[in-house]
Amino acid sequence: MVERGHVLVTGGAGYIGSHAVLALRDAGIPAVVLDDLSTGRRAAVPADVPFVEGDAGDPALLAEVLERHPIGTVMHFAGSIVVPESVEKPLAYYANNTLASHALVEACLRAGVGRFVFSSTAAVYGIPGTLPVDEEAPTRPINPYGRSKLMTEWMLRDAAAAHGLKVVALRYFNVAGADPAGRAGQCSRAATHLIKVACEAAVGRRPGLLVFGDDYPTRDGTCVRDYVHVSDLADAHVAALRHLEGGGEGGVFNVGYGHGSTVREVVAAVERAAGAPLSVRIDGRRAGDPPELVAGIARITRTFGWRPRFDDLDTIVATALAWERRLLETVG
Ligand SMILES: NC(=O)c1ccc[n+]([C@@H]2O[C@H](COP(=O)([O-])OP(=O)(O)OC[C@H]3O[C@@H](n4cnc5c(N)ncnc54)[C@H](O)[C@@H]3O)[C@@H](O)[C@H]2O)c1
Ligand SMILES: O=c1ccn([C@@H]2O[C@H](COP(=O)(O)OP(=O)(O)O[C@H]3O[C@H](CO)[C@H](O)[C@H](O)[C@H]3O)[C@@H](O)[C@H]2O)c(=O)[nH]1
Numbered sequence: 001m002v003e004r005g006h007v008l009v010t011g012g013a014g015y016i017g018s019h020a021v022l023a024l025r026d027a028g029i030p031a032v033v034l035d036d037l038s039t040g041r042r043a044a045v046p047a048d049v050p051f052v053e054g055d056a057g058d059p060a061l062l063a064e065v066l067e068r069h070p071i072g073t074v075m076h077f078a079g080s081i082v083v084p085e086s087v088e089k090p091l092a093y094y095a096n097n098t099l100a101s102h103a104l105v106e107a108c109l110r111a112g113v114g115r116f117v118f119s120s121t122a123a124v125y126g127i128p129g130t131l132p133v134d135e136e137a138p139t140r141p142i143n144p145y146g147r148s149k150l151m152t153e154w155m156l157r158d159a160a161a162a163h164g165l166k167v168v169a170l171r172y173f174n175v176a177g178a179d180p181a182g183r184a185g186q187c188s189r190a191a192t193h194l195i196k197v198a199c200e201a202a203v204g205r206r207p208g209l210l211v212f213g214d215d216y217p218t219r220d221g222t223c224v225r226d227y228v229h230v231s232d233l234a235d236a237h238v239a240a241l242r243h244l245e246g247g248g249e250g251g252v253f254n255v256g257y258g259h260g261s262t263v264r265e266v267v268a269a270v271e272r273a274a275g276a277p278l279s280v281r282i283d284g285r286r287a288g289d290p291p292e293l294v295a296g297i298a299r300i301t302r303t304f305g306w307r308p309r310f311d312d313l314d315t316i317v318a319t320a321l322a323w324e325r326r327l328l329e330t331v332g
Contacts (some may be wrong), residue, residue, distance in 0.1 A: 004072030006030045006114070007241065008065065010056040010104065011039030011077030012049075015186045016119065018076055018232055020050055022183055023082055029241070034061075034070045034076065043185055056102025059061050062107035073115040073241055074108055076101065079149075082192065083288065084122070086145035097148035098155070114158060115244045117237055118169040121254070122226075124150045125171075127290040132226075134296030135251060135252045136169070153252065166250045168240040173226040173256030173295045175233055177316040178323035185323030186230075189252065191227035194263060195317060198270040199324040201278050206277030211263050212286035222263035225291040229310035229319070239294035239304035253303070256295025257311045269317040 009023055011017040017040070024031045025046060026290040032050045045051050050069070054061045056078040066069075077099045080086070101118075108116060123146035124139045138173030141147045156167045176195040178185030188197050201209045214221040234257045244250065259270075271277050299304050310316060 004070045005205065006019050006032060006069050006071050008032050008034060008069070008113075009075045010034045010041065010076065011079065011119075013037060013042060013044045013051075014077060015188065016172075016233060017042035017075075017077035018184045019179055019230045019234040020077065020237045021045060022179060023231070025049065025224050027238050029238070030067065031079060032071065034065060037190065044184060044187070053265040055100065055109075057096070057103040059103050059107060063111070064102060064286045066107060066111035066113060070302055071111070073117065073244070074104065074113055075237055076104060076243075077119045079119065081145070083145045086143055086148070091145035093144045093148045096146070098151045100181070102155060103233050105155065109159065109163050109165065112278065114164075115166045115241065116168070117240050117244075118152065118156055118167065120149050120153055120169040120171045121146065122171055122173045122254070122256070122293055122295065125293075126220055128293065129320055131292055132258055132294040132296040133254070135155055135254055135299055148186050165245045168244060168250050169252045170233075170236060170240065171252060171254050171295075172233060173254065173293065176226045176227045177229040177231065177310065177319040178210055180310070180319050181230055182322060182326060183329065185320070187327065194225070194266055195270070195320050196324075198267060198278060198302040199317070199321045202270050202274040202276070203328050204322060205324070205326050205328065206282060209267065210281055210283040211267070212289060215285075217258055218262055218291055220262050220264045223289055224260035224262050224294065226258070226260045226294045227266070227313060227316055229258050229308070229316050232308040232310050234254045234302065235309070236306050239306045243304050248303070251299075251303075253300040254295040255300060256297055258292045258295055258297045260292065261313050265313065266317070269313045270282065272314065273317045273321045
């Protein structure tokens with residue numbers, strides 16, 4: 001029997017997927033990337049990692065890839081991720097996040113792929129009633145993006161129960177930062193994520209920054225988020241893989257640090273890292289923003305023994321800013 005030790009990384013040319021590919025590579029685990037380059041970049045995938053350009057929801061292509069490579073695990077990052085866009089084009093989000101995942105799960109079952117690690121999101125919780133929010137909290141997503149991801153979680157849970165697929169769904173909180181060695185980072189063209197936007201402002205790529213609301217019931221009036229370094233998140237995927245390979249049970253796991261920072265604290269950290277003030281304007285609240293979102297992380301630390309290496313806002317921001325400067329030099 002062929003040893004199925006390879007990992008198929010869908011969306012491996014994107015921001016988080018490319019960091020996961022590096023984490024796998026650093027751990028000596030062979031990976032294959034499948035990405036349609038809709039938002040990803042070919043250059044984000046190391047030259048020695050096999051790359052297939054195509055749709056992660058294409059049954060014929062999936063059958064071919066799973067036949068050609070001894071894949072034992074799929075890490076499924078491919079998807080559409082912009083919340084306001086999901087409100088405008090819900091069907092596109094259900095197609096790319098839910099239907100494509102259905103095709104991928106079917107292909108896995110057909111090919112005998114035993115393990116599946118899914119990129120889920122804190123957006124499945126909607127506006128949580130208690131903080132920190134743990135995995136048992138009610139899931140009440142408030143936008144099509146969150147619902148498209150939650151539907152996939154449910155589909156995977158049912159496939160696990162019926163067909164024995166071993167599934168870990170990781171619910172990421174606010175992902176930020178870049179590979180500390182400068183090998184990867186976030187390249188999104190029209191970025192909306194706070195730390196990315198603030199770093200773009202710090203290098204002069206945009207004139208300044210809007211703060212969406214300063215009248216929330218938080219310590220300084222701005223929203224609190226649990227920012228998690230992308231390399232710690234990538235490590236969580238390797239930890240999930242090891243857990244499943246070792247015969248561990250699947251399930252749903254939050255990935256964050258268990259504490260949060262306000263928008264003002266993020267701005268101050270970027271100003272510290274840049275050594276110059278940012279041009280900041282207070283704007284109105286952005287629709288759908290929960291005042292505070294902080295992960296309960298007892299389950300992931302206990303079950304996987306996952307220990308973050310970069311749990312520090314200044315470190316997250318410093319790596320994000322270094323990447324932004326690098327982008328400015330190389331891409332212009
Ligand atoms: N960035 C965040 O803060 C965040 C938070 C929670 C969850 N997530 C989830 O993490 C995953 C990765 O997000 P990201 O921030 O790296 O986004 P990204 O846009 O950088 O990466 C997504 C990648 O998937 C590819 N892709 C999209 N649809 C595809 C398809 N049908 N077939 C093949 N490739 C396809 C894109 O080209 C891109 O390379 C997503 O599933 C997202 O929902 C992200
Ligand atoms: O220019 C900006 C951008 C953001 N913010 C504020 O900064 C905080 C963080 O906003 P992000 O857009 O960076 O992230 P979100 O918390 O909105 O959402 C992200 O994290 C969620 C889970 O926590 C989901 O996973 C979602 O997909 C992902 O985009 C929010 O209070 C937002 O209002 C600003 O003030 N100005």
